[in-house]
Amino acid sequence: MSSPDLTGPLLQVHDVSVEFTLPGRPATPVLQGVGLDVAAGTVRAVVGESGSGKSTLGRVVTGTLAGNGRVTGGAVVLGGRTLTGLSDRQYRSVRGKEIGYIPQDALLGLNPLLPVGVQAAEPLRAHGIGSRAERRARVLDLFAEVGLRDPLRVYGRHPHELSGGMCQRVLIAAAMSTRPRLLIADEPTTALDVTVQKTILDLLTGLVRTEDLGILLITHDLGVAAERADDIAVVKDGRVVRAGRTADVIADPGDAYTEELLRSSSLGFSGRRAAETRREYTRTIPADAPVVVRADGVGKTFRSRNRRDDDSVTAVADATFDVREGTTLGIVGESGSGKTTLVRILAGLTPADTGTVEIAGRPVVHHRRGAGQAELYRTVQMVYQDPFASLNPRSTVRAILDEPLKGHRQGNAAERAARIDELLEATGLPAALADRYTAELSGGQRQRVAIARALAPRPEVVVLDEPVSALDVTVQRQILDLLTRLQRELSLTYVFISHDLGVIAEVADDIAVLRHGHIVERGSAAEVLTDPRTDYVRELLASIPGAATAPRTALSS
Template sequence: MSSAERREEILRLEGVSLEYRTGRGRAHTVVDDVGFGLERGGVLALVGESGSGKSTLARTVTGTLAAHARITAGSVVFDGEDLTRISSRRYRALRGNRIGYVPQDALLGLNPLLPVGRQAAEPLRVHTGLDKDERRARVLELFDRVGLRRVESVYDSHPHELSGGMCQRVLIAAAIAAGPDLVVADEPTTALDATVQRRILDLLADLAREEGLSLLLVTHDLGVAAERAGRVVVLREGRVVEAGDAERIVRRPRAEYTAQLVASSHIDRSPLALAESRRGRTIPADAAAPEAVVVAEGLEKTFRSRTGDEVRALRDVSLSVARGTTLGIVGESGSGKTTLVRVLSGLARPDAGTVRIHGEELIHDREGATDRRALYRKLQLVYQNPYSSLDPRQTVRSLLEEPLTGYRLGGRGERARRIAELLDLTGLPSAVAGRYTAELSGGQRQRVAIARALAPRPEVLICDEPVSALDVTVQRQVLDLLDDLQRELGLTYLFVSHDLGVISEVSDDVLVLQHGDVVESGPAAALLREPRTAYVRELIAAIPRPAFA
């Protein structure tokens, strides 16, 4: 690279290595000889799975590394200044002023005890001479610019009073408040709905273009990276696997790992193509229509807020799921997905309507539950987050044995054989049985959650956002596992997600919820080919897809 080209870069990392020291004084290398450059006004994406070093590099640039982290080699040059050689005081002068930072978790990035307006104004208080009224006016202007409504009310709100998307917009406003030259965005949309994700990414792109900002985007989703960044750096286990133009990376990956990321994210296939490839596989075209296993009719559910207002979570929701097929249930946060899951699984009583499994009505109270034990066995749940759904104090063997004991299925020897069978079914080694969930990867934890749901031999699985918290390659493994299990065991799925891209791949039929109403439903391919409502068209448009794909 010529010196002229280097002068155009606002950020350059050369040979950066970094280690974390444990309590016993041992060192663990997490970044090893990493180098890349970001052009002024450009967008560069760091891509890789959990543990690849993406967030550590983001913290290296922003000067927010943990106390036990140490840079052992290399340089981090920002606009001609090596950040590895500056004092903490100098870093504080840069951070928030010339370097903005958008952390991954909006709620953890905000102080729950302070109004968000005061927090967004903090860079202005530290780095500018604006008085209190001027700072407030500037923040209100920024809140309006990042797409927040009722900005005066938002300014005085605490984080828990706002949605995840609103909190993320507050953090972006704070990051750009003092007019930085570089913004580091660490997984800024991972926990957000697809449509909110698109709006946040559009906002960052607009700011980069209008303000001349340079953007370092950290993401595990190669689809997002290819859509939004000019250049991509692929990381694995702290090392650069390959780097280059986004289009070249996607079309002609040189590394096997990059090719795996491309295949896992299905960048090269449209949602419609995915839905059409599934059509006819679960139910052959010449086969007789299978019986409906799950039927819900006229479900209604209303909640009352602390202020006494009524919130209609479900309004006249009906659905039918045929044996051996998958119904995808999609919608944004607040659409009623979680309430519907709770009603369908018998965990919440609807105000009106019925749920039937094989024609037998599901009872939503304790009365008669003992007599319906066999019915409840037929339907099991796979939750979104295995970290919270699995007891960390129990071994995997205990977790899998618990539902067998609860349903009084077999003696000790039979239960042991069933546990071994479940581990084999879900692709887990037998040695996992004696481990605790803290000793497992995220993908292994989700496999344990699936195995636990399969333990009593159900006919129906309700999968509530089962892959939204997983890296794209682990997500691919779990989706493939669920597909294999459906083929092998003839399972019926209700698959809940806010991501229509995932829904299009796994579903035979789709039901779209918005504010508790069913806005569209029908075969997945037909719905994607000819959406009837603006809301579904918006969901389709929100699926990350680069222009060159």
């Protein structure tokens, strides 16, 4: 290979191949001859489903492949310098300074023992940039830029005190702190509501213009890529199957896989279209359908350890609503709006300060002992937002699915094994995955395992906390179809949390919109989507990718 041209693209990926090995198994190819460029002042999007190899590509560029991963061919060149083959020590001078990295998983990306402000300043400290006071000031400025309310208070918080979306914004601030030349953004807005997603993407693309930054944007959503990228590379099974200028790829997908991604993406959704769909298809719910979930005046306030009144945060305030059997209540709101706190109260996992909750006519009492509480935990099951944190990495998929069956004493060993097979099939997971560990699965596969685990004891109410936010758009469609079918067949009642009104429009019969802990709008899905009463909901609808903008071309155009 000839020497790279110093005047060429900022990042050059030349014919890179990667394989992973596991004890007793043949090597598995993950990337096969991938090539692409990222020019300074542009955004290159890499689009593909979970497991396609797109995140592995980001790891190759940053030199952070897992120990069992190996680059078997090709080269990565940054600004004329070949990075492939550098020692870890040599890479440290590049990683975090010349290359910023925003990981997909916010909770795994932050140390639970350190305040997030300290962690966001770590790249600056590691590379000897600025004094302690200057680093603190830089982080506080960035916290404000990425949309964190009250940056000074957030600076001293630990990750468990913030929502998933807030943690993700901390990671974005950390990656931007050193003003890198290249930014690897691996699903940077997956956990964020649409308004903050727009803010973050506006911020990142603004940096492209003002600081001549190059961005490698890894995403499963072709709609996001169409709005923000100059060029797109579509990856399937470790190979680039379509690449080109964004407008060209959107106008002419060129192959069946890219066409399917386009159909499933947020580009195909608009608030108006969703509203029309809801108007045309509104399920008829019997007027006498019993109320299964009832919340009356529920409130929750969190206080800091020092108990200062002025340091308290009202997560939920006076929440009142009913959910009838066989229906779905969609709860929508920005990160930190109180959505997760509210549903944890419904499930008996967090005590309410005020108000009452009833499930199937029985009051929910936090940590009450006895058979009644055990029945509550069977009746109400949760699917969490983060499958990386909610699944035991030391257990196989089979053991994870068997645990709730054993815990609720459902069936003998043979019956439980048959039930596990049913759950794997229902959630679109190959039977061969049953004896694998979660570290061997993609993010989308892990979330499907989490959904299967929640369905295992045959609950009546399923609380879904952003259940598809980590999934690629095609698998997202499969999961939403699955949840719809299961609800119809089993008369399940859903409480469905999402920051994505596009998803809520498809699944919800009724919608409650939360903002700063308060329900600011509530009604049928058709009413909220076709005739929103508040500017806030109108803003949410307008912020959905593809809702009001055409596919994006070059930043310079």
